[in-house]
Amino acid sequence: MDELNAKSLTALVGLTPAKACTCPLRPCAGWESFTEERWPKAQMRRLGTLRDPEVYEPTQEEHHPNGTRYASPDAPIAVDFFPCNVSDVYACDTCERVLLRYTEFGGYYVDHRVRELDARLVV
């Protein structure tokens, strides 16, 4: 899988202007929780990952220099920080949106999270 960084990530969005979405995921400007059944597997293309294979335990630290929070729609998409640093990058073939996705593993649950990529927020 391709390893992506802030620059290549931004380039992905530049190439694919977003259209109105027809896929079942609701608008997800901030990190949204979803169930696997709602993930439109057939139309999702995996573009690469933001995980660094050299790093065994990626940092859990988040990056919010301007007072945003985890789920803020305007929170920076900081590729070296959680949760971008554990995310894979997908494109929807139908609406051409680029999405970041990762899975949180709790003691008794698995929580999938998705966020739409906004190139203006990538740092």
Ligand SMILES: [Zn+2]
């Ligand atoms: Zn879509």
